Amino acid sequence: MKKLIYALLALFIQQFPISAQQRDVRTTTTKIADLLALQPSETTARFRDAMAQMERFTAADISALLKQLSPPGEGDNAGIEYAANSYSYHVLLPGKATQRATYIQGAIEALNAISNKDNKGFVIQLLQNAGDDSAVDALSPYLTDEYLSEKAARALSRIGTERAGAALLQVLGGSTGVAAVNITDALGFMAYAPAEQEILIKANTTDTILRRISLYALSQIGGAASQSILADAAKSARYVYDPTEATAAYINYLHKRIANGEAVPAGKAALKLFKETDEDSQVHTHIAALGLLTELNKEKQVNVLLKASRDGNPVYRNAALGLLSPYLNGTVSTKLVKRLSKVDEQIQVDILRYVANHKQTEALPEVQKALSASTPSVRIAAVNALHQLDAEAADEALIVLLSGSDEQTRQAVKQALLTSKNKQLAQLLTNALTNERNADVQILLIDVLGQRGAGESMQTLLDIIGSDASNEVKSAAFSALPQVARPGDLNKLLDLFVNANNEYKGAIQAAAVSAVALSDDREAQTQLVISRLRAADATRRLFFFPILSGIGGKEALQIVNEYTADGNPELRAAATSALANWTGGEALPQLIELSRKKVTDSEQLDAVINGLIRLVSIADIPADQKVLYLRDAFEAAETVDQKKSVLRALEASKTYNALMFAGKLLDDEQLKSTAANTVMNIALDNKNFYGADVTRLLNRVIELLSGSESSYLREAIQKHLNELPKGPGYVSLFNGKDLEGWKGLVADPIKRTAMDAKTLAEAQIKADEIMRGGWSAQNGELQFNGHGDNIAT
Structure with a gap:
């Protein structure tokens, strides 16, 4: 036994120093200083550390922290406010009851000690966050303080206990002005039933604000004694908006009574309200009354809602439809659309849209009838409804509808067909196109097939192209070719290169490119194009170069490059244009070589320069190499516009050489403006470019700037210059003049x-x-x- 006692004693002795170490022996001043050193807590770890420190604060420490608050404008309270406010929520976490009590005690001590009312208001807000019944007595004296009553009343209402409500009620009777408004509002927020009689007294006032707040508070409480005053107030306002918001309060009151289980008196009042609000100006109140009756009567209200759904007022009608939604079924939806054609046009549209949005398939028979309505708006609504209710089956009916429809209805059908998920739609459209004779409908069907990429329609489109169809229909068919082309169509597409189709060569070429792009064997497809090119006469060969340009690849590039030296000027020009418009960067060397040759045709030169700029921009090569290529292009350029294009392209390289090259042109009368922009944009983007040359160029740019933003840009350049490092900066090994230094x-x-x-x-x-x-x-x-x-x- 002695051994056991000694062992327990030893264990206790060992534990005692540990407990002593866990006690926070720092002074209050040190605790506060350490806490504020963590503010603001920019990381989760710092925040948790701060909260852990505050958990070791005593009530006196909390009070001392809050008493350090300076009057607004006289010090920085950010750290204290951040920590104290965060902790006011932290103590509400589970298991923090002790810390919460300590915090409330410290806040109350500070509230009593602080004299500045703004800082008192902040402490009251902390008690609003963390307070309980223990804070009620400390907050109550401020209910009649004009400056702090709103904060104190709100804090008590958020505490929300019986004791808090009683404290508010105790002061309400003798309160006036702002205090009366704030206390009444707080009691309304709490829905504190014992306050009903006292608030009824406050409601009988000519003070608009106090009356509005009192009516709202009574509506929140929902007591039977308030029925008369709230009903009379709403009636006096003619059931529309007024400054006291009496109508809104009365509606809220009736909802409250329903929630309290008082359905009978609430129902009678709601029915009376419904009957007394039949003017257009009262429509929103009429809707609210309808909503109350629906909340009470549920399915029994359906017939009233069905009648309302055909009302001439669109706001009321659509509100009724919204209230009807929970009670929709086959029977209700059938009644809803019964004899739909007999009602006004807009009512038909609203109901058709409604049954479609709510997937009421029982309404389909009436929807189908509406497709033949006399007005376009109803037909369009019916088209959309049919598409939503029976998407796949609808497509065939909608296609049939096209021939006899007006343009508006056709466009609605078109949109439905474009969004259809019917896997058989392409075949349906193709079949319809084969049999259709109306040119406008043919064009519409072709457009839909094209936008849907319906490859199975290719033969039908080719048949149309080879028929005696109108030019408009043929044009639509050609335009759709690139969208529907498939690898197996390539030969047929290339057969279209005849003089009669010269007008549509762009569409044929794009279609051929698409066919090759979709192929699993691009090399074989490319060889097919090349063999067809070689087999064609000189005139027809011209058609093939844009295709090879769009396909890209080494084989195509080799063939096209050969023709840049062809003796036939047309073929040579076509090949040059193809290189300029090449789809990939592999044509860059050939285009550079071409740019170094003298191109006499101005259009060809323009194409070469623009192509070179484009390919350089997408090429995966170092920026300095891009600058060299662009300098080549600049040398080849002949027009001012071509040179400007090259200068603008230099900006993307952001190199020192590009900066210096553009800088040489700052005195060129025709190019100086473009050169100035290039120099400015390169220099401002890189502070590593500095030194005498850079400074000289930027100062020259400042002299050249003009326009609405010139003053802003000058300031930006000057700021950049002021911030640049001092020193020689980059010094070129070659001075551009002679061989000095070499x-x-x-x-x-x-x-x-x-x-x-x-x-x-x-x-x-x-x-x-x-x-x-x-x-x-x-x-x-x-x-x-x-x-x-x-x-x-």
């Missing part, structure tokens, strides 16, 4: 190391002479004539 290369490093100074100097003189014979500076570029050795710095 030398001929003497032997190799091993041999140079073995030379004495005299021998090296003599060898250098000889190497420099050779270097100057092979290298030169021309037009700002370092040029090599192909003779001589390497050059070195």
